[in-house]
Amino acid sequence: MNHIISIRDLSRNEIDQLIDEASRIQSSRFNDQLLKGKILALLFFEPSTRTRMSFEAAMARLGGTAIGLDSVEASSMAKGETLADTIRVVSGYADTIVLRHPKEGAARLASEFASVPVINAGDGAGQHPSQTLLDLYTIRQSMAIEGVSVGLLGDLRYGRTAHSLAYALSLYGATLHTISPKGLELPSSIADELREAGTEIVEHRDVSEIIGSLDVLYVTRIQRERFPDSASYFKVASSYRVTPELLTDVRDHLIVLHPLPRLDEIDPKVDQLPYARYFEQSRNGIPVRMAMLQKVM
Amino acid sequence: MKRDAREGLLISPIRNGTVIDHITGGEALNVLKIIGITGATTESISVATNVKSGKMAKKDIVKIENRELMKEEVNRIALIAPNASINIIRNYEVFVKKGVEIPHILVGVVQCPNPGCISNTNEPIDSKFEVLPKGLHCLYCDWMITRDITSHLI
Numbered sequence: 001m002n003h004i005i006s007i008r009d010l011s012r013n014e015i016d017q018l019i020d021e022a023s024r025i026q027s028s029r030f031n032d033q034l035l036k037g038k039i040l041a042l043l044f045f046e047p048s049t050r051t052r053m054s055f056e057a058a059m060a061r062l063g064g065t066a067i068g069l070d071s072v073e074a075s076s077m078a079k080g081e082t083l084a085d086t087i088r089v090v091s092g093y094a095d096t097i098v099l100r101h102p103k104e105g106a107a108r109l110a111s112e113f114a115s116v117p118v119i120n121a122g123d124g125a126g127q128h129p130s131q132t133l134l135d136l137y138t139i140r141q142s143m144a145i146e147g148v149s150v151g152l153l154g155d156l157r158y159g160r161t162a163h164s165l166a167y168a169l170s171l172y173g174a175t176l177h178t179i180s181p182k183g184l185e186l187p188s189s190i191a192d193e194l195r196e197a198g199t200e201i202v203e204h205r206d207v208s209e210i211i212g213s214l215d216v217l218y219v220t221r222i223q224r225e226r227f228p229d230s231a232s233y234f235k236v237a238s239s240y241r242v243t244p245e246l247l248t249d250v251r252d253h254l255i256v257l258h259p260l261p262r263l264d265e266i267d268p269k270v271d272q273l274p275y276a277r278y279f280e281q282s283r284n285g286i287p288v289r290m291a292m293l294q295k296v297m
Numbered sequence: 298m299k300r301d302a303r304e305g306l307l308i309s310p311i312r313n314g315t316v317i318d319h320i321t322g323g324e325a326l327n328v329l330k331i332i333g334i335t336g337a338t339t340e341s342i343s344v345a346t347n348v349k350s351g352k353m354a355k356k357d358i359v360k361i362e363n364r365e366l367m368k369e370e371v372n373r374i375a376l377i378a379p380n381a382s383i384n385i386i387r388n389y390e391v392f393v394k395k396g397v398e399i400p401h402i403l404v405g406v407v408q409c410p411n412p413g414c415i416s417n418t419n420e421p422i423d424s425k426f427e428v429l430p431k432g433l434h435c436l437y438c439d440w441m442i443t444r445d446i447t448s449h450l451i
Binding site: 006008084101102103104106108109112123124126127189 | 411413439
């Protein structure tokens with residue numbers, strides 16, 4: 001069965017193939033009836049705007065149909081049904097399942113009980129492979145990924161997108177510069193594993209130290225709930241804010257990415273600068289998810 | 298059999314069953330836990346802890362009457378007592394003597410310490426860990442257990 005659960009399950013070659021396919025799709029070279037008659041089940045047990053809508057749109061662009069839950073409260077999960085049973089039942093209704101769930105490892109469990117392919121659309125603080133693929137795709141639209149210098153800014157402890165991207169970039173010999181508030185650093189288990197695999201990781205406290213030598217600045221949200229009070233949150237969040245002033249002396253080809261939604265991490269004035277690519281990154285969710293659906297179905 | 302008789306000063310020889318010898322000193326109770334022996338089980342069990350040993354400074358010994366351990370049970374023991382030897386006893390004689398091997402995958406042996414892991418819910422699954430040189434890797438949530446494995450035994 002062709003599941004996509006974690007970016008770590010994919011080889012560099014498989015990632016490249018998906019990105020190449022997304023690129024072909026974006027140039028309108030795809031069969032818009034390829035998945036005609038196929039049904040995609042969207043099981044979202046957590047709120048989602050971009051991921052859910054872009055999977056629905058991706059399926060529609062390939063000629064297929066998407067069905068889904070409107071809320072957990074309206075599902076049998078609210079009656080106490082296990083995820084395993086839900087997956088077995090939905091396997092009988094659809095040709096592929098896209099799952100978002102609050103528990104880490106939920107998609108792996110689903111893949112054990114499903115009789116159709118499962119795509120992980122985020123499992124708690126765990127994996128979110130379609131986000132990582134579209135991050136990589138957006139980088140490759142601007143430059144070769146090989147050997148790229150990437151700054152990871154923000155909450156690197158709990159931010160699953162940063163973890164998955166760091167793993168994927170290590171396959172491309174990237175140099176990672178981590179910039180995070182105290183207590184929200186990249187977990188040492190991840191940093192050690194990446195270093196053992198030969199990835200250079202340099203830690204910084206202040207993004208201005210390194211901004212001039214970055215090719216990509218990947219910004220993640222600092223979550224308010226990680227702080228004891230609003231005052232301490234604002235103090236930290238303001239010191240990790242990307243502003244036009246910060247970007248005055250940067251490489252011409254620098255791109256600023258963010259998995260969105262953003263709060264205060266990026267000043268809206270940055271949106272007008274040529275470096276801002278986060279809305280394009282979000283739009284790239286469509287061709288990337290189309291490539292993923294083509295691969296598994 | 299002389300050797301067994303000498304050990305009999307501490308714990309009696311058994312007629313049929315399993316003797317687990319050369320357990321790391323102090324780990325005997327964890328060995329019993331790992332193979333599912335609790336106060337509620339019916340087997341006769343003898344345990345000796347911190348016995349002087351030539352090979353190891355101190356070792357523990359466990360004797361279980363009328364139960365021959367399965368290979369999977371034996372290999373779980375390797376997690377906490379990698380030097381243990383297993384003797385299957387039939388009619389007071391050692392019928393088979395073997396070492397332990399650390400299994401590649403552990404199913405239902407340790408509990409994932411990550412409270413957010415799907416294996417800690419009411420789903421119909423057992424915990425599943427991959428045994429790596431630096432620790433145990435949860436195959437559901439990718440959490441690593443790098444120390445104090447015994448405190449996570451189910």
